[in-house]
Each structure stands twice: as structure tokens, then as C-alpha cells.
Amino acid sequence: MPYLELHDSNIAYKLKRSRKAKTITLKVNIRGDIELVAPSCTSIKIIEMFIRTNQNWIIKQLEHFKKISKAIPQHQYKTGELFSYLGKPYELVVNEVKIKQIHLEQQGNNFLITLPLDLSTNDKSKNIKNLLEKWYRNRAREVIIKRLDYYNKYYKLSYNKIFIKNQKTRWGSCSTLKNLNFNWRIIMAPLPIVDYIVVHELCHIKEQNHSTAFWSLVEQQIPDYKKRKAWLKNNGMTLVI
Numbered sequence: 132m133p134y135l136e137l138h139d140s141n142i143a144y145k146l147k148r149s150r151k152a153k154t155i156t157l158k159v160n161i162r163g164d165i166e167l168v169a170p171s172c173t174s175i176k177i178i179e180m181f182i183r184t185n186q187n188w189i190i191k192q193l194e195h196f197k198k199i200s201k202a203i204p205q206h207q208y209k210t211g212e213l214f215s216y217l218g219k220p221y222e223l224v225v226n227e228v229k230i231k232q233i234h235l236e237q238q239g240n241n242f243l244i245t246l247p248l249d250l251s252t253n254d255k256s257k258n259i260k261n262l263l264e265k266w267y268r269n270r271a272r273e274v275i276i277k278r279l280d281y282y283n284k285y286y287k288l289s290y291n292k293i294f295i296k297n298q299k300t301r302w303g304s305c306s307t308l309k310n311l312n313f314n315w316r317i318i319m320a321p322l323p324i325v326d327y328i329v330v331h332e333l334c335h336i337k338e339q340n341h342s343t344a345f346w347s348l349v350e351q352q353i354p355d356y357k358k359r360k361a362w363l364k365n366n367g368m369t370l371v372i
């Protein structure tokens with residue numbers, strides 16, 4: 132991997148040459164990788180100059196992603212760890228007792244987990260994670276249906292089915308069959324954010340694109356939708372279990 136000295140430190144970057152590329156493009160991802168795509172004939176001198184010209188942006192991006200990755204919970208599924216539900220923290224309490232079934236119960240601000248005694252550490256984490264996901268999926272279904280009903284009293288649109296999905300890169304979508312799909316992870320976000328996603332997908336029943344007409348439809352019920360959209364962009368990555 133080539134590297135360049137920037138701000139007294141050696142910064143490594145990935146360089147890909149492409150016959151299709153017309154200009155140099157630069158990307159920094161959450162892992163802190165710097166990736167450059169350059170037209171095949173670009174000299175190293177030009178590439179290095181390009182990096183130096185953009186060094187302030189690169190450093191800003193690296194710092195930004197460092198902050199985000201610190202905010203992403205790294206759970207080991209042990210007592211005392213915090214999990215978010217509708218924007219509020221819930222503390223995990225794990226009890227190992229003589230039972231066969233694994234069980235989750237929400238009590239006040241706690242998620243009480245009951246586990247059989249003889250599970251390996253790996254099995255324990257896997258079971259707790261699955262149980263939490265199931266719990267979140269059920270809550271997501273309940274809350275999303277309620278909020279859809281609430282907002283559709285105003286919009287009066289007709290949709291088909293609601294699906295709670297495990298999507299890696301999307302918060303929701305609206306299919307051509309007028310089905311509404313939602314990522315279960317949105318239930319970890321505060322309710323105003325859930326509402327924004329619900330209204331966003333609901334409005335796609337009428338406006339399939341992201342046109343001005345679409346956004347003004349969203350705005351009728353979510354006047355500060357830009358703020359909520361920005362929250363999701365900045366915090367969405369922390370919505371993990």
C-alpha cells in the first residue's frame with residue numbers, strides 16, 4: 132500500500148487505477164481506509180498532489196469516523212451493558228439458573244435475561260443476541276403499526292402489507308406492490324426518528340421518488356424532517372445490538 136507523509140504521520144492509502152475513471156476520486160470509510168481511484172495514466176506525483184490538496188478534508192473525515200466508531204456499542208452481552216429502546220437506555224441483567232429455556236423480560240429499565248447454567252461463553256452471547264433481536268423485532272412491529280395508523284389518519288393512503296426486515300443498509304423501503312418494509316433496528320432510535328421513517332415510507336405510496344412534491348408531503352406531518360434525517364445520518368450507525 133502506498134503512503135504519504137501528512138501532518139507528521141505516514142498515511143497509507145489504497146490506490147486503484149481505472150481505465151473508466153475520468154478524474155481522481157477519494158473516499159474515506161468508517162474503518163479509516165483511504166481509497167483513491169485514478170485514471171490509469173495518472174502519475175504518482177499528481178496523485179500525491181491531489182492527496183495534499185485534500186488533506187484537511189481527509190483528516191476531518193478520519194476524526195469524524197473515529198468519533199462514530201467510539202459511539203458504536205461493542206456488546207459482549209454481559210450484565211451492566213446498555214441497550215437502547217426508543218432512545219432510552221436499558222441495562223442488561225443476566226441470570227444463570229437451573230432451567231432449560233432462555234428467556235427475556237423487560238422490567239423497568241432492565242432487560243432481564245434468564246439462561247441455563249451449562250452454556251459456553253460463545254453460546255451465551257449468541258443466545259442473548261438472538262433473544263434481544265426477537266424482542267426488538269416484536270416491539271418494532273407493534274410501534275410501527277401504531278405510528279402508521281396514527282399518521283395515516285391524516286394522509287389516508289392505502290398500503291398493502293408491513294414487513295419488519297433485517298436490512299443492512301436501509302431503514303425502510305416501499306415496494307411497487309405497496310408493501311412497506313422497515314428495518315427492525317429503527318426501534319432503538321428515539322420515537323421522533325421512528326416517526327420520520329414511518330412517514331417517509333408512507334409518503335412513498337403517493338410519491339415514489341425523492342422529488343420536491345415528496346418532501347413537502349413529508350413536511351406536512353414532520354415539519355423538522357431535515358433535523359431528523361440528519362440525526363439518522365449521524366447516529367444511525369450506533370443502532371446496533
Ligand SMILES: [Zn+2]
Pocket residue numbers: 331335341
Ligand atoms: Zn425514500
